[in-house]
Amino acid sequence: MYVGIEIDSNQIHGIKVNEIEYYKNIALANSHTHKNIIEAELKENFSFYNNGVIEVKHIEDKWFPNVRCQVFLSHSHKDEDKALALAGFLKDKCNVDVFVDSCLWSFSNDLLKIIDNHCCRTKSGNYDYNLRNITTTQVHLILNMALAKMIHCTECFMFMKTNNSIYKGKNVSIKQTESAWISDELLIANIISRRSKEVHRKEFRVGHTFSLNESCHSFPKFIYDLSFMDLKSLSCNDLLDLATESSAEYYGDDDISRAERFLDLLYEELELKELNNING
Numbered sequence: 607m608y609v610g611i612e613i614d615s616n617q618i619h620g621i622k623v624n625e626i627e628y629y630k631n632i633a634l635a636n637s638h639t640h641k642n643i644i645e646a647e648l649k650e651n652f653s654f655y656n657n658g659v660i661e662v663k664h665i666e667d668k669w670f671p672n673v674r675c676q677v678f679l680s681h682s683h684k685d686e687d688k689a690l691a692l693a694g695f696l697k698d699k700c701n702v703d704v705f706v707d708s709c710l711w712s713f714s715n716d717l718l719k720i721i722d723n724h725c726c727r728t729k730s731g732n733y734d735y736n737l738r739n740i741t742t743t744q745v746h747l748i749l750n751m752a753l754a755k756m757i758h759c760t761e762c763f764m765f766m767k768t769n770n771s772i773y774k775g776k777n778v779s780i781k782q783t784e785s786a787w788i789s790d791e792l793l794i795a796n797i798i799s800r801r802s803k804e805v806h807r808k809e810f811r812v813g814h815t816f817s818l819n820e821s822c823h824s825f826p827k828f829i830y831d832l833s834f835m836d837l838k839s840l841s842c843n844d845l846l847d848l849a850t851e852s853s854a855e856y857y858g859d860d861d862i863s864r865a866e867r868f869l870d871l872l873y874e875e876l877e878l879k880e881l882n883n884i885n886g
Contacts, residue, residue: 607678608803609873610763610795612837613845620846621691629694630687633706655724662748669717670752674810675705676865678760680791682770682783683708689766695846699853700868701861705756707787718745753787754794761806762869763795765837772832781832789832796836803873807866838876848872 621629655661677696681689686708693704718741726737757763765771765788773782783789852868 607757607763607795607798608761608801608806609876610765610837611872611876612765612767612839613842614839615685615688615692615766615768615842618688618692618842618846620843620850621695626687626691629692629698630690632694632697633690633704634694660721660744665717665748666752669713670748673703673705673756675703675756675760676806676810676869677702677704677762677764678757678791678795679704679706679764679766680788680795681706681708681766682768682785682788684770685766685768688768692766692842692845696849696868699849700865702849702865702868705760707753707756714745714749718742721745750790753791754798757791757794758798759806759809761803761810762872763791763837765792765795766842783832792832792837803869807862811862840872840876844875845872848875 677693679689679693686706689706689708693706696702696704721741721744722733722738726733726741728734771783771785771788773784775782848871849868852871853864855867
């Protein structure tokens with residue numbers, strides 16, 4: 607990871623309502639191959655279980671695979687359509703590949719159900735509560751490791767700040783969230799080692815990579831404090847304007863260079879805003 611950015615996304619004017627589905631479909635197209643792999647795994651049902659041993663490496667490779675992306679987009683599950691539209695817009699305008707975890711890892715509950723059905727059933731057919739706690743912890747730890755690897759690999763970390771991703775509690779001076787995954791992603795982004803954009807781009811060009819759901823039911827809210835100490839701020843509309851400007855001014859035929867031009871413009875804008883804040 608090179609830089610982390612907090613994107614204020616409550617109001618997005620750069621994407622029209624009738625364009626949301628178009629840009630969503632662009633983002634979703636990148637996940638179709640992975641979806642087919644998962645569906646095949648579901649038919650096999652328990653191919654990663656062998657003689658009482660669950661092969662975590664197999665799960666990581668098939669269910670939480672390596673993907674080559676330049677941007678990691680952290681968002682609330684309730685903002686999935688907005689996140690996919692933003693990812694599709696950046697892909698369409700600037701050829702920037704955006705990792706949207708809800709798009710690629712939406713099968714985690716299916717994985718957990720397969721494991722639970724094989725390992726946590728009692729003779730009466732019910733689930734054993736204690737065993738279920740163990741399997742849930744294991745699957746979430748696998749997800750957590752995959753998140754850390756993905757954030758490390760992507761050049762730019764973006765957090766979509768909306769009314770859904772930020773919890774409005776009594777103490778407005780403390781930023782909090784109801785999402786354990788958002789809290790985890792921001793913590794990783796704040797503590798992970800920074801790498802230069804040149805290193806990221808070299809790895810991206812040669813194809814080097816490392817190998818969440820929020821309940822809608824009535825349930826107690828778990829609130830997590832958030833850390834933004836190393837995230838720069840930008841509105842989503844400014845981000846979309848930069849993408850449009852970058853697309854209009856690029857005349858080359860190298861798609862990767864097109865993406866890198868947008869990212870460089872983005873970093874220049876962040877540095878300019880930072881200087882203005884200091885001088886202002």
